[in-house]
């Protein structure tokens with residue numbers, strides 16, 4: 040377990056970097072938060088006034104100190120639009136976003152990995168072509184556009200999907216009792232099948248449109264790593280030892296693919312957290328992304344910065360999880376420390 | 377009858393750039409407990425011979441003629457599943473670069489257990505003990521602890537011993553060692569070769585030792601076959617081959633082989649290079665590099681010359 | 697690289713790989729739209745019409761009209777300049793700044809390297825699109841700031857690339873020789889190292905263009921930077937989105953399609969250029 044501690048310590052520089060950069064963005068850049076807070080009707084005097092109450096007239100190091108103290112107390116400021124503390128707002132909406140992103144990731148991984156493995160075992164076969172097509176398409180299509188295309192095709196044309204207006208049709212259903220905040224899981228816990236069905240129905244399109252883009256890099260690296268593994272010396276040894284094909288494919292080749300796959304997960308998460316914003320906007324999903332977009336439109340300064348900080352923290356944690364996963368998969372990584 | 381018998385074997389590779397005639401009429405046999413060396417430059421077809429015996433050739437390979445039997449079983453007629461069951465149990469193979477030949481993220485003990493589980497029919501609770509016993513048999517000190525190691529924690533020599541332990545875990549009757557000591561330092565090389573020889577002798581295993589180092593083959597083999605461009609050009613007992621090489625190529629190989637007291641700069645490299653195996657080839661594939669070549673060498677089919685019952689050479693004008 | 701191999705690779709890039717040729721043609725068309733957009737557009741992209749709201753595509757309006765009755769084809773054409781302009785400027789800026797920072801880090805090493813490296817790591821510690829959002833909001837909601845934000849999130853890739861390339865070349869013989877010859881560091885860097893790393897960085901840049909377009913369009917999709925009624929693909933998709941559930945598909949489809957076409961062409965061009973410079977990396 041020592042290596043887990045080591046990795047944990049390793050995230051400290053990233054966390055410091057995140058805090059410093061977020062501070063820098065919100066306090067040191069030429070944009071004027073005081074003007075935002077004062078609103079459109081403000082005059083120079085009222086802006087000055089707000090500047091003083093926000094402490095924006097003090098020297099930067101002092102501001103930074105206050106910023107860090109505030110952060111340590113979980114104080115991200117107050118949202119102009121909701122009137123609540125930003126942290127409360129974010130925590131309230133985070134489960135919805137995590138639900139969406141997790142389903143997207145689950146979808147991506149459960150398609151991409153078998154696809155990559157299959158493509159590698161049958162180069163130039165139909166799965167291989169499909170794999171390449173997905174990679175090309177996902178590199179050229181904006182996520183929000185794909186989300187909208189799906190809505191047009193599956194809601195309007197085919198009528199398979201429910202109206203893309205949030206997490207649950209709240210006219211027909213009431214949300215399940217709050218446990219985790221993810222409707223699907225809460226409905227499952229409550230044993231409320233109609234709500235589970237309804238919330239899954241709302242979830243499928245946004246999760247797939249988001250997942251499609253996480254799918255491509257995972258499939259590509261799985262295919263490449265699997266090809267390399269299958270051509271490697273130790274697979275030849277396994278075949279020379281008469282191990283069954285299944286064991287060679289799964290225990291020998293596939294496990295060696297997990298390390299390269301985990302190395303693209305960082306990029307995949309970066310992408311998921313960013314595109315989440317766009318997809319939530321498209322599907323009216325009431326998560327932190329949609330919250331950030333309304334904050335952007337309303338120039339709700341503290342809310343946006345709080346959102347950025349939270350996503351960065353989440354991203355650092357996800358990268359930590361990936362690191363630990365890599366260490367568990369590959370003893371060599373553990374050794375290098 | 378020999379334990380392993382390769383008879384008149386020809387193998388081609390269909391590639392995008394033409395058909396590579398990698399093996400042509402190769403015949404070779406190994407008796408029980410015998411160590412037979414296959415020697416030749418890189419690219420002469422040694423590995424292809426080994427892979428064909430093991431049934432490990434890639435899909436581009438086509439066996440155009442010949443027969444291979446092991447203990448009376450027709451290997452070329454065997455179904456893939458039957459071949460898989462023979463591999464690891466009745467015939468085993470070890471390779472060069474042992475450190476990459478082992479799965480980098482699986483404990484070496486586990487890798488041996490995998491083979492035992494597949495072939496030895498042991499209950500799973502006995503697998504670990506059997507794997508450790510296999511490691512002990514190849515004289516790995518502290519086998520319990522080594523079983524827990526990953527390949528990257530072991531030296532090249534130690535990895536090769538693990539490979540040998542794995543290959544011999546199910547006491548196969550045939551072992552093919554393809555350049556087992558290439559890349560190891562000289563001392564380790566000797567240790568590994570001694571081990572292979574001892575194991576062959578003690579279990580009466582038929583061993584095919586593939587190497588480009590005639591010196592090494594001379595030290596450990598009972599008989600040696602010299603291979604050039606997909607042909608076996610000479611087969612003889614080790615003593616006869618080293619003392620009375622009959623094929624011009626064998627003589628050049630010998631000249632290029634460092635004896636212990638030779639220095640690197642004395643080494644004669646073999647002049648010329650292997651012919652392209654894709655084009656039209658003369659009956660004697662060595663003729664392009666041969667000093668003794670006569671017009672007839674390129675005209676008529678090339679007969680085997682029998683110098684003694686155990687010493688045959690594929691040359692019209694063998695050295696005497 | 698000899699002329700012969702260059703010619704052969706060009707043959708490959710354009711002959712065997714038809715996609716590259718297609719990409720070049722599409723990009724040429726887009727470039728024409730970007731330059732002459734307002735002239736070739738059949739209508740004024742800003743003129744609204746109460747009588748032709750959300751008209752289906754027809755001979756009169758090949759791409760239909762939007763909710764305010766504006767001609768979508770004209771808007772898509774005119775938007776080209778802004779969309780490509782944002783992406784090209786952002787990429788050019790990251791190229792120059794990244795090259796400068798990366799070269800300094802790679803050439804001087806030590807503290808310079810550490811500070812620059814740490815800064816880039818810090819940028820990479822954020823989900824990049826989210827960081828870009830934060831930057832635009834902080835700097836102020838404008839097109840220029842979208843460009844700056846896109847530049848910043850692209851910076852680490854160029855910087856790291858340049859650093860690695862410079863680092864390798866710093867020790868090479870001809871560079872040593874130039875240094876021995878009494879040339880100053882900056883001179884050696886500029887005249888002997890940088891010219892050699894430009895071609896691979898150009899490939900990087902063209903591969904990066906598509907991503908930059910997607911980023912800028914994503915930012916404007918959520919209401920950053922570009923303001924209505926300015927025609928821009930991302931914001932047009934966003935405006936058209938409201939009418940999908942009632943079946944008016946053309947308002948979002950055509951600007952979205954333009955985005956896809958542009959990104960796809962840049963990606964293909966990047967692949968083609970890479971093949972041209974380094975055929976080994978072909979997949």
Ligand SMILES: Nc1ncnc2c1ncn2[C@@H]1O[C@H](COP(=O)(O)OP(=O)(O)O)[C@@H](O)[C@H]1O
Pocket residue numbers: 389391396398416417418419420421422423424425434436653
């Ligand atoms: N998979 C393959 N496809 C095409 N040609 C091959 C393949 N494997 C081996 N060959 C050719 O067969 C010949 C013998 O190779 P090999 O048996 O590996 O030589 P070596 O004696 O060094 O082990 C070489 O000319 C090689 O190019």
Ligand code: SF4
Pocket residue numbers: 624625660661662663664666667668669670673678690691692693694
């Ligand atoms: S057959 Fe002729 S060419 Fe071939 S090795 Fe003998 S002498 Fe040389």
Ligand SMILES: [Mg+2]
Pocket residue numbers: 419422423554
């Ligand atoms: Mg070989």
